[in-house]
Amino acid sequence: MVDVNMTLEMVEASQVGMKALAAAIAVGSTGIAAALAEMAIGSAAVGATAENKDVFGLVLLLTVIPETIVIFGLVVALLLIF
Amino acid sequence: MLKPEQMSRLLIVASKDQITPVITELYRHNLFHIEDYVEAAAKGYEGFKIGTPLSGATEASGDLVKIRAIQNAFSIYSDDFEVTQRQKQSGLQVQIERELPAIELEVEGLTVKRSKLETKVKEFEQKIAELTPFIGIPGDLDLYRGYSRFIVFAGYVAHEVSISVANEMFFGKGKAGNFIVVVTPIEHRNVVEGALQGAGFQAVTIPDESGIPQERIDFYSGEITLIKKEIEDVNQKMDAIKEKHASFLVACEEVLKGQVERTEAPLRFATTNETFVAEGWVPAASVVTISQALEKATNGKIFVTELAVGEKDVVPVEYNNPSFARPSQLLIDTYSRPKYNELDPTIMISIVFPIFFGLILGDVGYGALLLVLCLGLRKYLKGEGGQQLLAVLRNASISSIIFGVLYSEFLGFALPWPALLPSRHLNIGAHATGHGPNIPGLMMMAIWIGIVHVTLGRILSIVNHAQQDHGAHRIKAVLANVGWVLMIWGTLLLIWSMIPMPLMPDFTGLPPVLMGLNVTGLIGIVAIVVGVIFIARDSGLELVELPSIFSHVLSYTRIVAVGLSSVAIAMVVNFIAIGMLISPQLENITIIGVLFIIIGIVVFLIGHALNMALGILGGGLHSLRLHYVEFFTKFYKGGGRKYNPFGMKRRFTED
Incomplete structure (x- = not known):
């Protein structure tokens, strides 16, 4: 759908908006994905720590492993915006 | 560096009458990692047998159990106990025999008394809980029982009930629900029960008391206060004992632990009727020292030899790192100790981890705060692991300050020079100007x-x-x-x-x-x-x-992403606190304006505290993860056995 009354400025502004939206989707959706993955790991980690306190350091680390997903999302968003 | 400590396999053979001096000598040096002897399980096996404990083993372990029980009662932990003065071991031996039984008796008496009092408190609290529903109902508790022609119902219902037969009813609304008491002749029992059932009746036991409920509750509350005072007294007495004997107890534990380990050492040796054989590992540099010390202790009545290290031997691993890299051994142990014939990456992680941390949390303000935090916590976090962690964080915070200077950042503000590394300053706020971050760089x-x-x-x-x-x-x-x-x-x-x-x-x-x-x-x-x-x-x-x-x-782009997100939070906090709340009010100060300024300061403090916590967690965990997942998977396996020499580092006692 092309609106003939659109000026060049409007087109440019909407393109900036589109980029911002794309960046938001990149961060938002990967954030949800990372959260879903961390959900299972986190609950297992709490269980493991309850059994044996020594594994705390290790499971804390395991919990951040899926954070890679959202970090890639953030990287893509940063590249989109800047 | 890069390689664990070189180990030699040592075999010690002597006649059984030399076993005590040999064990004492080995324990004193704290270098010999005993390889436990495992008896062959085959039927009709005739050969080396596992040794029997030396005399005094049972007494020592009995005393040790007693001391640990007392330590538990007082929650004295030798790990976080400050060493004030080392005590003479010989004096302690006498003291243990003389004083330990008395202390034990006293402590036991007090703990028993305390637990009795605590049970009583619980009992009375239970009674109060039972009485509470009856407060709203006028009448003596005696009136609830002792009838032959009437029956009493008491309990909670969902809503008011009307009962068709003759009865007397009290109904009261309370926090816990609607409380109801119904008295009815025994022949109407079924009718009343049916009606109550319809209202979701939940029966409550009628307390076995006499008198007005409120008065009884007041009585029990008074009793509880008295008992709590008594418990306080007992606690004070316990504290006095703790104060008096704590240093004695930790020293005793050390002495007895040593005694138990020494007397039970023969259980790890191979023996015949007349001789014993001990096998184990010592650092290659200490072979001569150990052999000479053993010869001297036994007047030469001993055979010590170095065995060849076989291909399949599982050699215990002790780190061999320069002192600046030692705290990072904690990070390697968290993953897995290196195997004997493997490269030890401690020195690399000790250099690269702070660099990654600094690249992520490169901020002079946060770095300085973290440095102060680490130095301050050193007094409170005792134990080896805690100290190592603080040392690792200290190095990381210094690196964070250095990279903060390079990035030109201080709590999200720019320092008065341009960033020497690619800039991470974002344009946040409506009037922000500048280049923005150099993302491609x-x-x-x-x-x-x-x-x-x-x-x-x-x-x-x-x-x-x-x-x-x-x-x-x-x-x-x-x-x-x-x-x-x-x-x-x-x-x-x-x-x-x-x-x-x-x-x-x-x-x-x-x-x-x-x-x-x-x-x-x-x-x-x-x-x-x-x-x-x-x-x-x-x-x-x-x-x-x-x-x-x-x-x-x-x-590895996470280094940028995690770092940038922490910069963004810092700048947003600054913008909300200063740009939106504080500076507009400063132009024209009013009473409401002062309130805004205070809110602004609170936002600033809480925001930066939160961001710093996130930054430490993010910076630390992601740097660590880059090592564990991206770096170690390329070359490092781990799974080495920890070198655990026979002996201990004495902290509270001396010869």
């Missing part, structure tokens, strides 16, 4: 770090395989790792020949030679093909992992 910096780190991991893997493996497999494994390096750099050359990128060599200008590719591109293709062949020759399945060269290298 930052990304390329992170990718370069990734390329170098991953390549280093592969090179270390080449060294590891060259040292550990044998024969044809060794060549294949080494070549496979060379293949991985070729893959990475070949891919890079190919990309450079086609796409110009900032901060990377640009070969796009070279004339094409073949199929539109220029010289660099062709070299890249050849490297990739050779790399794939090398990898496939070792294991075809490994080819599935090929995309990991991208994902692992790109994973």
Whole structure:
């Protein structure tokens, strides 16, 4: 759908908006994905720590492993915006 | 460095009458890692037997159990106990025999008394809980029982009930629900029960008391206060005992623990009727010291020899690192201790971890705060692990300050000089001006770090395989790792020949030679093909992992992403606190304006405290993860056995 009354400025502004939206989707959706993955790991980690306190350091680390997903999302968003 | 401490395998043989001096000497040196003797389980086995404990073992362990029980009652933990004065071991031995039983009796009496009092409190609290529902109902508790022609119902209902037969009813609404008491002649029992059931009746036991409920509750509350006072008294007495004997108890524990370990040591030796054989590991540098000390202690009536270390021996591993790298051993132990014939990456992690941390949390303000925090916590966090962690964080915070200077950042504000590294300053707020962050520069910096780190991991893997493996497999494994390096750099050359990128060599200008590719591109293709062949020759399945060269290298962009997000939070906090709340009010100060300024300060403090906590967690965990997942998987296996010498570091006692 092309609106003939659109000026060049409007087109440019909407393109900036589109980029911002794309960046938001990149961060938002990967954030949800990372959260879903961390959900299972986190609950297992709490269980493991309850059994044996020594594994705390290790499971804390395991919990951040899926954070890679959202970090890639953030990287893509940063590249989109800047 | 890079290699664990060299170990030698020592065999000690002597006649049984020398066992005590030998054990004492070994324990004193704290160097001999005993290899436990395991008796062959075969039927009709005639050979070495496991030794029997020395005399005094039962008494010592009995006393140790007593002392630990007392320590538990007082929650005295030797780990976080300050050493004030070392006590003489000989004096302690006498003291243990004389004073321990008395202390034990006293403590036991007090703990029993305390637990009795605590049970009483619980009992009375239970009674109060039972009485509480009856407060609202007038009448003596005696009135609830002792009838032969009436029956009493008491309990909670969902709503008011009307009962068709003769009855007397009290109904009251309370927090816990609607409480109801119904008295009715016994012949109407079924009717009343049915009506109550319809209202969701939940019966409550009628307390076995007499008098007005409120008065009884007041009585029990008074009793509880009295008992609590008594408990307080007992606690004070316990504290006095703790104060008086704590240093004695920790010293005793140390002495007795040593005694138990020494007297039970023969259980780990192989013995015959007249002799014993002890086998174990000592650092190669200490072999002479130990042998001479043993000869001296036994007047030469001993045979000590060094055995050859076999291929399949599981040698215990002790780190051998310069002092600045030692705290980082904690990070390696969290993953896994290196094997004896493996490269020990402690020194690398001790240098690279702070750099990554600084690159992520590069902020002078946060770095300085973290440094103060680490130095301050040193007094409170005792125990070896805690101290190591603080030392690691201290190094990281210093690195954070240095990178803060390079990034020109202080709590999200810019310092009065331009960033020497690619800038991370964002344009936040409506009137923000400036260049904004140099994202491509930052990304390329992170990718370069990734390329170098991953390549280093592969090179270390080449060294590891060259040292550990044998024969044809060794060549294949080494070549496979060379293949991985070729893959990475070949891919890079190919990309450079086609796409110009900032901060990377640009070969796009070279004339094409073949199929539109220029010289660099062709070299890249050849490297990739050779790399794939090398990898496939070792294991075809490994080819599935090929995309990991991208994902692992790109994973290092987290250094930028996590860092940038913490900069963004800092700047947003500054903007909300100062830009929106504080500075507009400063132009024209009013009473409400002062309130806004206070809110602004609170936002500033809480925001930065939160961001710092996130920054430490993010900076620390992601740097660590880059090591564990991206770096270690290339070369490091771990699974070594900890070197645990026979003996202990004495903290509270001396000879």
